[in-house]
Amino acid sequence: MSEELNLNELLQVRRDKLKQLQEAGRDPFKIEKYERDAFSAAIKEDFEKYEDKEVSIAGRIMSKRIQGKAGFIDLLDRDGRIQCYVRLDRIGEEEFEWFKKVDIGDIMGIKGVVFKTKVGEISVKANEVQLLSKSLQILPEKFHGLKDHDLRYRQRYVDLIVNPGVKETFIKRNLITKAVREFLDNKGYIEVDTPTLNTIVGGASARPFVTHHNSLDIDMYMRIANELYLKRLIVGGFDGVYEMGKMFRNEGMSVKHNPEYTAMEVYVAYEDYEFMMELTENLVAYCCEKANGTLKINYQGTELDLTPPWRRASMHDLVQEKTGVDFYALTDEEARAEAKRLNLDVADHLTVGHFVNEAFEAFCEADLVQPTFVLHHPVEVSPLAKRNPDDPRITNRFEAFINTWEIANAFSELNDAIDQRGRFEHQVAQREAGDDEAQMMDEDFINALEVGLPPTGGLGVGIDRMIMLLTDSPSIRDVILFPTMKPEQN
Known part of the structure; x- marks a missing residue:
């Protein structure tokens, strides 16, 4: 007192x-x-x-x-x-x-x-x-500074005053986001803006924030991705477009997750996922060089070498190597039994591809410390990616991992309107079966594909996670000026 x-x-x-x-x-x-x-x-x-x-x-x-x-x-x-x-x-x-x-x-x-x-x-x-x-x-007293992490994030203005390194992190963040734009602009890609408020949920598998438009008297969703709008622009004749901005996902919070975060998506006509792999590793390397003057960094005691080319490995091979299970050689029921043995989710609506993805997340991600492209995700979890021509159960998709984190997701874009409708219908069925992260039917996007989308490569990069790595920041809250916080009681 x-x-x-x-x-x-x-x-x-x-x-x-x-x-x-x-x-x-x-x-x-x-x-x-x-x-x-x-x-x-x-x-x-x-x-x-x-x-x-x-x-x-x-x-x-x-x-x-x-x-x-x-x-x-x-x-x-x-x-x-x-x-x-x-x-x-x-x-x-x-x-x-x-x-x-x-x-x-x-x-x-x-x-x-x-x-x-x-x-x-x-x-x-x-x-x-x-x-x-x-x-x-x-x-705060000068020798101890502002140490309470919760208070630091709530009172960022004080944090910036008394902890000099914090300001340096955000100056470097500005340098990195400029480097992203510079890299893409130098390739001739056009930066665009797409809607933040959407009438349907699409472009990713995630739980959205819901709001209400009073004038139109309709519920709307804060965007979880800008993919479907950007691909409409490729249909319209742009050869390369990108957007960097806020996404909103009504999901859990952790050192790697904030409900409001910054992502960059880029789409390039007449290219594929192989091209996007090279684009990804060169983009990250470019930003690292700009920010740190080197491609070898230390993140929280772990040495990381971002020099291209990065390792490439298929999801199925990683899963089989780690678990000993060849899921694609099994029926859905056999795969479900193996998944149960591995203590994975075995909900009734899940099929072989889901179990491959779940096994990968449970057993393989923790090993992906050095930069790695994980290839050929199951079609069940890739509703917007083009099927692999040699094996229609998988897609020509990759995720980029560094320090065990996914920092990028990309694929050869599905441009078959009939196949896309079938994928959306499958997502709708999954949603009706209880999957609140499944996508909705987007009739206008189907119409755009019917008009004609050229072969296209697409890429999404989690900018905040990349900045965490390049600034040696232990939490995503350390690279967001005003992270989402639960209101104080007093």
Whole structure:
């Protein structure tokens, strides 16, 4: 109780200081603009250029030390920290008295001369100081910072202030997303926008978020993928299109899953899944090189080599190698018995292909540490992929795995409208049997395929997971500025 009272008293002191400033005609919240002409990093990196020159800087006070008629503050600007030296005889007695009352967290403007202290620290000797904003809250203590992960994600603004590495992660995120666009733009592909609100669920197997359109009086779904719209554009005559944006899946949350996440999908006419494999490994390598200057990275203690070409392995071969079961040599009932023996889901609506996929997820994914393309998924779990011409039970599809995570999914796109209708009908039956992640019938997409989709390769990349790997971040929440959080009770 005493700690709470003490905190409340400290917060009240800050409000009292603000009131004093306002009564003295110094209300910092009335200031609209402050001219800056220099930043901490440039001053430190190019000291000879700035030495003995006057600069105007601004930032947040991160530490404060007053010694008689002089004081030091550390100012945090967009690039980092710089020390400022404030003396009574340079700014005047009245200004110095106000300066002594500033708090850690306040935002201040400083005009002064760049110099080096006796111990060699590059600093700014203030000629003028101006309080630009009063902090009414108390920042976490500097030696311990903001450690509570839940609080860090809820109060990202504080996290960015007191944990410098967090800002670097998001600067690198910006660099990576720029690199994705640069890589695809350089190939001549067109960036487009497709709807976020859909009237049906399609493009992936996932549980959607449902909302209601009041004017049309219909339920709508937040998109789980943008695949079906992008392929319509290939039908319309674009040779290559891509979109990077938010997807929404009403599913579980974990270190790899956030209900709202960023994905990139790209579709290229007259290409296949083999082409998309090369595109994928080269895209990830390009982004890694841009972000880290190397293709060999360390993720949470694991060395990863992203240098193309990556390993390729079929899903069926991986499953047979790990379990000893050749599911494709069995009937549905025989496969169900083997699946039961392996403690897999054996629901009545599942067939051989489902069991192959389930066995892969249960027994094989954990081994896929170095970059690996897993090929030829069963047709049952690939309703939008083209069948393999030599074995119609499997598709010309792949998923890319790094560090045991799926980071990309791609295939030769199904362009047979009759086959696609049959696949959708199968998905509808699965949905009616209780699979709430199964897709719905999309009559307009069938119509687009009937108009004619050329042979096409398609790829989807989980941007957040890729950024996790390239920034050595342990959780997806560490690479999303404002991750989804359960509301606090108080």
